Amino acid sequence: MAELQSAVNAHFDQMADLVEKLSAEFRSGLKPAYENFMGFFHAIDWKEPWLICLLSFHVILLVVVFVSRRNINFQMFLFLLALGGVYLAERLNHVLGSNWKNFAGQNYFDTNGLFLSVLWSGPLLVIAIIILVSCCSPSFHPLVMIFMHHSMLVFLPHAGEHIVSLCYLIVRWKRAELKHRTRAARGKEE
Numbered sequence: 001m002a003e004l005q006s007a008v009n010a011h012f013d014q015m016a017d018l019v020e021k022l023s024a025e026f027r028s029g030l031k032p033a034y035e036n037f038m039g040f041f042h043a044i045d046w047k048e049p050w051l052i053c054l055l056s057f058h059v060i061l062l063v064v065v066f067v068s069r070r071n072i073n074f075q076m077f078l079f080l081l082a083l084g085g086v087y088l089a090e091r092l093n094h095v096l097g098s099n100w101k102n103f104a105g106q107n108y109f110d111t112n113g114l115f116l117s118v119l120w121s122g123p124l125l126v127i128a129i130i131i132l133v134s135c136c137s138p139s140f141h142p143l144v145m146i147f148m149h150h151s152m153l154v155f156l157p158h159a160g161e162h163i164v165s166l167c168y169l170i171v172r173w174k175r176a177e178l179k180h181r182t183r184a185a186r187g188k189e190e
Contacts, residue, residue, distance in 0.1 A: 040118070050103050051119075058123040065127055069134045070187045076135075082128040086121045089113065138183070142176030 044051070061078070068074045093116040097109030108115040146169055 040114075044108070044115075045105055048105060054119060058127070062127055062130070065131055065134075072135060072184065072187070075131050079128055079131045079135075082124040082131070085124045086128075089116050089121045092116060092120070138180060142173070142180065146172050146176065 046052075061082070065075070065078055068078070090113060093109050093113040096116070097107065097111075100107045100109055
């Protein structure tokens, strides 16, 4: 018994050392990334009007996404608009890099497109993901409810025959689908 206890303690000591080494490596790896981010952040003149307009555009677009979350067609338009903006980012970077003297105090538009990726494509991708989640989430709720109900039927000892529970699940699925279609139709009428 003492040998087993010493083996377990040795194992725990090894695991503690491993976790300590990994966390030290992780912390040392984050420091340069943080310093690079802060250097990027401080290199930008945030008081330039075009940057304020760009950030305002993203905030307004995000507000429009949340306000129009019940209108699926408009959401899809916004989704395609956001992804189209990301798709055109390289061309936009080239055009803005050629004409930066007309609107900016310094040239932010390098050949790699880091600035435009962070301040244009990044927010647009986040907005597109928000739209995607908000459009798909109503479909997940009936599926989760059906799965939970099916799990209860399967794991309870007196759940009945499988064919009866399968038929019941099909009926529940169809009801959930009809409720979803009714809600969508009501949303279009409004």
